[in-house]
Amino acid sequence: MKSxxxxxxxxVLVLIAGGIYAFTNKDADEMMMKNDTVMADDKMMSDDxxxxxxxxxxxDDxxxxxxxxxxxDNKMQKDTMMVKTGTYEVYSPEKIMTxxxxxxxVLFFKANWCPSCRTLDADIKSNLSSIPSNLTVLEVDYDKSxxxxxxxxxxxxxxxxxxxxxxxxxxxWSGGNTLNSVLAEVK
Numbered sequence: 001m002k003s004x005x006x007x008x009x010x011x012v013l014v015l016i017a018g019g020i021y022a023f024t025n026k027d028a029d030e031m032m033m034k035n036d037t038v039m040a041d042d043k044m045m046s047d048d049x050x051x052x053x054x055x056x057x058x059x060d061d062x063x064x065x066x067x068x069x070x071x072x073d074n075k076m077q078k079d080t081m082m083v084k085t086g087t088y089e090v091y092s093p094e095k096i097m098t099x100x101x102x103x104x105x106v107l108f109f110k111a112n113w114c115p116s117c118r119t120l121d122a123d124i125k126s127n128l129s130s131i132p133s134n135l136t137v138l139e140v141d142y143d144k145s146x147x148x149x150x151x152x153x154x155x156x157x158x159x160x161x162x163x164x165x166x167x168x169x170x171x172x173w174s175g176g177n178t179l180n181s182v183l184a185e186v187k
Contacts, residue, residue, distance in 0.1 A: 086131035088124050091138040091145075093167075100165040103134030104186050109149065111142040111157040119177045120158065127179045135186065162186055 089095065091107065099105045108124075110117035124137060131137065140148055142157040152161045152169050160182060162170040173185050 085129050086133055086135035086137070088128060088131060088137045089139065091140045091148075095136065095138055096163055096167050097165060099136035099138075100163065103132075103136065105163050106135065106137045106182060106186060107140050107148070107152070107161045107163060108137055108182075109140045109142045109145070109154050109157055109159045109161070114142070114157040116175070116177060117142075117158045120179075120182070123178045124182070130179060132183070135183070137182065160185065 086103070087099075096105050108117075108120070110121060112118070121139070124131070142149070142154075148154070151167075152159075152163075152172060154161065154172075156174060159172065159174045160176070161172045162185075164170055171185065171187055176182055176185070
């Protein structure tokens with residue numbers, strides 16, 4: 001019986017202590033709930049601000065993209081207003097057809113070991129902006145183009161051959177150390 005009374009007394013004390021604890025923490029729980037509510041409201045406001053900022057940033061991105069497009073358009077307009085120059089590039093068969101549709105094509109049979117070829121090559125490269133818009137000069141490797149040499153009867157390096165749209169020879173000449181000497185020969 002004595003042990004039962006001790007157990008009942010301990011249970012009563014535990015219940016009283018629990019009640020006191022619950023009563024004192026009720027105020028703390030209410031404060032925490034209010035803080036959670038305020039924090040949730042702040043988060044919602046912050047999220048709204050972030051969404052508005054995102055919308056502003058998206059609009060700014062669109063405006064920047066529009067500005068980029070306008071700048072590209074302006075550059076393209078300026079480029080088309082500028083005088084187009086001809087080209088000096090490495091030979092390929094399809095370049096004859098595409099270039100000859102809009103102008104003249106000259107094949108320059110050159111060898112890296114040829115001093116006069118190097119002189120003309122250097123002069124053309126230093127005067128690229130002087131190549132007329134209707135002229136394409138194609139570099140042909142003299143040492144690796146046996147079929148082309150045979151087709152056009154080229155027997156020495158530093159030979160130039162003007163061709164038409166179908167690759168037929170219009171004119172052939174040798175020599176000349178400047179772009180102007182090439183231009184003087186083009187028909």
